[in-house]
Amino acid sequence: MKRPVYLDNAATSFPKPRAVIKAIQNALENIGGSPGRGGHKMALTASRTLFSARMAIAELLGLKNPERIVFTKNATEGMNIALKGLLREMDNVAISHLEHNSVIRPLKSLEESRGIGALHAPADRYGLPDPARIPDVSALVTTGASNVTGAVADIRSLGKRFGNKKTLLIVDAAQTAGSIPFDTAGVDALICAGHKGLLGPQGTGFVWFAEGVDPIPLIEGGTGSESASDHLPSYWPDRFEAGTPNTPGIAGLKAGVEYIARRGIEAIREKEKVLCAMIIERLANDSSIILYPPFDLSARASLVTFNIKGEDPSEVAEKFSRQGIALRAGLHCAPSAHRFLGTFPEGAVRVSPGPTTTKTDIKSFFTALDSILKNR
Amino acid sequence: MSIKGELIAVFESTHETMRAERAFKERRIKVRAIMKPRVISSSCQMALSLPDEKHASAVAVISDEALRFVGFFRKSKDGQWTPEL
Numbered sequence: 377m378k379r380p381v382y383l384d385n386a387a388t389s390f391p392k393p394r395a396v397i398k399a400i401q402n403a404l405e406n407i408g409g410s411p412g413r414g415g416h417k418m419a420l421t422a423s424r425t426l427f428s429a430r431m432a433i434a435e436l437l438g439l440k441n442p443e444r445i446v447f448t449k450n451a452t453e454g455m456n457i458a459l460k461g462l463l464r465e466m467d468n469v470a471i472s473h474l475e476h477n478s479v480i481r482p483l484k485s486l487e488e489s490r491g492i493g494a495l496h497a498p499a500d501r502y503g504l505p506d507p508a509r510i511p512d513v514s515a516l517v518t519t520g521a522s523n524v525t526g527a528v529a530d531i532r533s534l535g536k537r538f539g540n541k542k543t544l545l546i547v548d549a550a551q552t553a554g555s556i557p558f559d560t561a562g563v564d565a566l567i568c569a570g571h572k573g574l575l576g577p578q579g580t581g582f583v584w585f586a587e588g589v590d591p592i593p594l595i596e597g598g599t600g601s602e603s604a605s606d607h608l609p610s611y612w613p614d615r616f617e618a619g620t621p622n623t624p625g626i627a628g629l630k631a632g633v634e635y636i637a638r639r640g641i642e643a644i645r646e647k648e649k650v651l652c653a654m655i656i657e658r659l660a661n662d663s664s665i666i667l668y669p670p671f672d673l674s675a676r677a678s679l680v681t682f683n684i685k686g687e688d689p690s691e692v693a694e695k696f697s698r699q700g701i702a703l704r705a706g707l708h709c710a711p712s713a714h715r716f717l718g719t720f721p722e723g724a725v726r727v728s729p730g731p732t733t734t735k736t737d738i739k740s741f742f743t744a745l746d747s748i749l750k751n752r
Numbered sequence: 753m754s755i756k757g758e759l760i761a762v763f764e765s766t767h768e769t770m771r772a773e774r775a776f777k778e779r780r781i782k783v784r785a786i787m788k789p790r791v792i793s794s795s796c797q798m799a800l801s802l803p804d805e806k807h808a809s810a811v812a813v814i815s816d817e818a819l820r821f822v823g824f825f826r827k828s829k830d831g832q833w834t835p836e837l
Contacts, residue, residue, distance in 0.1 A: 411766070412766040412797065413797075414787075414797075415785070415786060415787030415788075415797065415798060420785050420798075423766050423769075423770055423798070424770055424773075426767075427766075427767055427770035427771070427774075428770075430767070442767075443765070443767045443768070600766070600797060601765060601766065601795045601796060601797060602795040609765070609795055611764055611765050611795070611820070612765075612767070613765075613767060614765055614766070614767075614795075
């Protein structure tokens with residue numbers, strides 16, 4: 377069966393580099409043991425796999441204290457650890473207009489259980505927090521880049537504004553880690569998916585906390601350490617990683633991170649910008665298309681969101697699917713962003729190139745688009 | 753398998769043990785990761801066995817890398833593990 381042209385990298389990247397597939401296969405065939413549990417060679421190799429994955433991630437993203445990288449099954453779990461572990465009774469939180477349900481839903485739950493108040497931070501024209509106008513709050517939660525519009529937050533300015541201040545800066549880097557270089561200075565908690573820009577398999581992700589930012593663990597259980605105690609160890613990462621981790625997945629994530637390090641985030645970013653420029657140029661010049669901002673390539677992640685006038689976005693995505701083009705329509709688990717964009721509740725169509733997308737893939741998308749528009 | 757007279761270094765956690773293992777190898781100190789003897793009170797299950805003559809070098813690495821270190825332990829001829837000061 378011919379593989380579709382995959383343009384849904386904002387959901388999960390595909391195809392993965394061969395090195396990622398090989399690393400997962402190697403872990404399943406040869407590592408076997410459970411990290412931190414037992415001293416036999418396979419358990420040791422598993423421990424080294426997690427250790428070296430943490431080190432590789434820390435180096436790629438410029439994170440201090442790699443032991444403060446907590447592996448999770450996705451960015452959503454990381455965000456839950458951050459929000460539920462750090463926010464206290466009656467805290468007030470400012471969020472961007474573009475947050476994913478991984479932020480909205482935990483905050484709603486915390487509003488009901490702990491009386492936490494959440495409000496939209498004063499925003500720039502793209503719905504992102506304006507560093508100069510953030511009120512005095514317990515925490516500011518912002519996406520690094522919106523999964524709906526692609527708008528990229530100014531994390532550097534936010535870090536300068538909130539670094540070492542009492543307001544926690546919590547950044548959802550699901551759409552930026554591995555894809556867009558960014559400065560983590562001043563960031564208190566960084567949440568990343570492993571299976572998007574970092575090219576690991578699904579079921580991987582992590583959250584990193586800065587020195588002195590110590591959340592309450594979300595789950596308790598066996599860690600392979602301090603087993604005689606009824607309590608979790610006090611030290612990182614064990615305190616936050618109860619239960620057997622996804623060693624094969626993390627081996628794949630490590631290979632993905634190393635692949636990106638070899639290619640360079642800047643080089644990937646530039647390549648994806650070229651592809652997005654092609655898409656924007658084609659869509660912007662078509663009167664039957666509604667193209668959503670930002671239009672400045674440096675202000676957007678590798679995704680372009682649009683609608684065909686008078687067409688249901690889900691039906692448009694279905695038409696693309698029939699023509700062998702994989703992209704995503706709907707609300708993208710971010711209804712707030714679509715409200716801001718004016719596309720709620722029907723949503724929009726999102727096309728998202730990745731590190732392995734080619735110009736030929738984009739031309740195939742254009743061919744399919746031409747056909748869809750012609751046959752309306 | 754531990755042998756009599758063996759010297760081991762114990763760290764706070766598995767992560768820290770792995771960090772130490774890497775740091776020692778970078779300084780050409782040959783170590784071997786082993787299961788920590790149960791009688792040594794530490795949260796980590798692992799320990800690093802190292803040659804006697806590398807004791808001083810290992811102390812320097814632990815200091816340079818700010819490793820979270822529990823201590824050195826030596827196995828005596830009667831099989832008892834005692835802290836190495």
